[in-house]
Amino acid sequence: MKQILVLGGTNFFGKKAVQLLLDQGYEVTVATRGNNPVPFEGQVQHIVLDASDAAHAGWQAVQAQQWDAVFDNICYNAEDARIRIEKFGQQLKHYYFTSSLATYEGNKDGYVEADFDPLTYEIDPNKTVDYGEGKRQAEQVLFTQAPFQVTAFRFPIVLDNDDYTKRLHTYVEKALKHETIQFNNPDARINFVKGSSAANAIVWAIENEQTGSFNISSQDAISRQTFIDWLEEMTGQAIEVDYTDESITGSPFNTRHHWYLKSDKIAKAGFELDDLASWLKPLMKDLADEMRAQ
Template identity: 40%
Template sequence: MKKILVLGGTRFFGKRLVELLIEDGFDITIATRGITPHPFGDKVQQIIVDRTDSEEFKTVFENTSWDVIFDNICYSPNEALTACEVFKGKTKKYIFTSTLSVYDGLLGKELTEEDFNPYTYKIRYGNSQDFSYGEGKRLAEAVFFQEATFPIVAVRFPIVLGLDDYTRRLHYHIERVIEGKPIHFINLDARMSFISSDDAAKFLKFAFLSDIEGPFNATSTGTISMQELMVLIEKMVGKKANIVVEEDNESTSPFSLPDDWYMSQVKSMNAGFTCETLLNWLPSLILDITKENN
C-alpha cells in the first residue's frame, strides 16, 4: 500500500483530495498545525507540526519515507528549501500546489506554462511575509525545480471555487447582490480562469498516479468575463446587481482586473486530464451559495 503525506488537507480542495485518497485505500498521513479539526477519524494518521518552523519540521520528518508528498501549504522559498533538505531520499514524488499568480503582471493573453520558467528563475530566499503571494510561489517553484533531488510537479491553479471556499470570494459577489450593495470593477470585459474544488482535488490525484513532472496549469475548460459572471449571478439570485465601473474602491470585487487573466490547459489535456467545462458547474455552485444565503 502506497504511503502518502499531505501537508495541509483539512479544508477546501485539500480536504477533498484526502477524501479521494481514502476512497482508494491509500495509507494517508496529514500534517497540520492541529488548529482545524480534521473530519477523517481513524482513516488517516495526523502529524502536528508548524510548517514555518524549519527545525521542528526537520525533527518530525527525520525518520520518515513516503511514496508521494502533496504540499498544499508552501508559500515561500525558505519553506521549499526546508522541504528539499528534509525529504531528500525520502519520497518518490513531490506535488506542490502552485498558482496562476506565478504569472502576475502577464495580462491580456492566454497563459501557458512557458510564460514562467522556474528552472532559470533567480532564487532569493526569505519567508512568506518577505514577498507578495505570487512572488513567494514563484520562488518556491524555483527552489523545488532547481534544488530538489526528487521528481516535482507544480500544479498551477487559478482561483479555486467551491461551496466551502474559506476565502468566500464568489460568496462576496452573491451576498452583495442579495443585499443590494455596490460591487466595483475596473473592467467588466476582463476574462478569468477558474477551477472547481472537485477538479482541483482530482488533478492533484492525477498528478500522483500519472508519470507527469514539471509545471502544469490545471483550469476549467473555458473562461468567463466579469460581465458574464454578474449576469449569471443576477439570474440565479433573481435581483439586479449594483455594478460600478471605476478604479479601485473598498467595495472592489476580488475578481476585478484591468485585463484578461487566464491559463491554457493544453499541456494538462495532452497529459491525459481535462477539467470540466466552467459553465457546466459554475451556475449550480452560484445557485447553491444563493440558497445558503436565503
Template identity: 40%
Template sequence: MTQNVLVLGGTRFFGRHLVEKLLEAGHSVTIATRGNTEDPFGEQVNRIKVDRTDETALSVAVQGKNWDVVYDNICYTADEARAAIRVFTGKVGHYVLTSTLAVYGVGSADRKEEEVDTTALEIAPSPVGQVSYGEGKIQAEAVFFREAPFPAAAARFPIVLGPNDYTKRLHFHVERIKNGVSFVMPNTEARICFIHEEEAADFLKWLGETGQSGAFNAASDGKPKLRELFAMIDRETGGSTIVLPEGPEGEASPFGIEDDWAMDTTRAAKAGFVFRRLDDWMPELIEHLARG
C-alpha cells in the first residue's frame, strides 16, 4: 500500500537510504531538514526547510498537511518529543522514532526491550539539565508511548556502520590496524553488536509499513568479541592490531566498552523482520574502507 510519509532528517547516512528505499517502494515522500546538506532526490520528493527544534516554525511548516507515517531520525529529548506531539497530532497516523542501544547499560550481550520499559515511565514536564544521549532517548520514547494520541514505534539501533558513516568509528580501527598504529581499549573480550546503514533504513521502513508499535531492538545477527572483530580487520587489511590498556584520550577506541554491550533481537524477528548476518557484510565493508 502506497503511503504518504514525512522523514525528519533524510539527507545523509541511513536517513538518506531510508528516503531512497521509500521512493523505490512507491511512497510519496517529504523530507524536512534545515537545508544545510544537499540531497540527490530532485523532484522525487517534497521538501520542508525547517529547524525541527523550533516548534513554532515546524508547526507553521506542516500546517494543512497530513502523513500516514512520520519517520523521526533527529529527536533527542523529552521536550522535542512533546513538541512533535503538539505539532503532529491530527496530522499523522503512525510515528517511527530512531532510538539507540544506549538506552541500556553495558554488562550483557542479550539486552531485551522489557529491561528498559519506556511504556511504564512517566517523564516530568520539561526535564531540567543535561542528560546523556541514552537517557534523552529513553525520555523521548516514554513521551511518545505514554502521551501521544497516535501509535508510535522506536528502533533501538546499536552503532550503525557503513561507507557513509560520518563518525568514522570503524574507519578509525581500519586505518590504525592497517598502518600498525596502536589504540587504547579496556576490554577486547567484550561482545558488541552493529547494524549496517542500509539495514537500519530497511528496519525503519519495515516499522512504518507494518504499523508496529513499541520498542524494537535492531542489530545484525552476530555479536563478536572485539578481539574477533580486530582479527577480521587484520585479515582484510594485512595489518596487525596493537591494543593498549590505557593511554591518551585521543588514542581511545570508539568501541572502547568495558563489558558486553549487545541486544537480543527476538522480538523483531518474531514480528517478521529478517536481519542480515554480520559476517555477510562486515568483511566487505572493512575491505572497502581499507582501499579508501
C-alpha cells in the first residue's frame, strides 16, 4: 500500500484528491499549518507543518517517514521548491505539484506544454514575483535541481460548487441581480477545469507514475460571449454586457486575449477530458438555484 503525503489537502480540489486517494486504499498523511480542522477524521494522519519555513519543527516528522509519493498543493515559488528539495532529497521517489496556466506568457490561441520550458527558463532575481512568475520559478528549480521525479499540473481556473474564491458565483450573482457584466473582448476564448476533474487527474497521474508537465483543462474553450449566452440560459435572465476597452475590475474571467489551455498531451496519455458544456452549464444552474433559495 502506497504512503502518500499531501501538503495542503484540506480545501477545494486538494481535499477532493485526498478523498479519492483514500477511496483507492492509499495511506494518506496530510500536512497543514494547523489553523483549520482537518477533514477525514480517523482516516488520515496529520502533521502540523509550515512548509514555507525550512526551520519548522514539522519537517522532522515528515523526514522521519518514507513516502512513495508527495502531492504538494502549496508550492508557490523558488524558495518553496528549494525547501522541498532539501527536505525530501534522495529518499523521495516522486513529487507531484500544482502549477498553473499562469506560467504561460504572451497572447496565443491556446497554450501547449512546450510554450513554457522550465529546463531552459532563466530566473531573473530582479523580476517581480507575482503568482505566475512564482510558479515558473518553482518549476525551474524542481525540474532542474530535484533528485526525485517531478510532475507539474498546469491548471486553468478551477471551478466547482465549493470554490472558496467564488469567481463563477460572482457572475451568477450579477445575472440574478440584473447587474452589468464587463469584458474587454467578446471573442477571447477561455477554458476551465472542474474541481472533481482536477482531483481525478492528480490521482490518475500518481497511479500511473506520470512525469513532466501536464496541462489539465476542459477539452474545449469558449468565447466570453458564449459564456454569457450560457449564463443567460442557465439563470433565465437577460444579461447586459459592457464590452469595453477600459480597464476592468470585478470581472475575474476577463482578459483582453485568449487565455486557455490545450490539454491534448494528457488526453493522449489516457486521461479523459471533460467538455465544458457537460458540467459548466449545470454548475451555473446549481449556483443560481442555491442563491435563489437563500
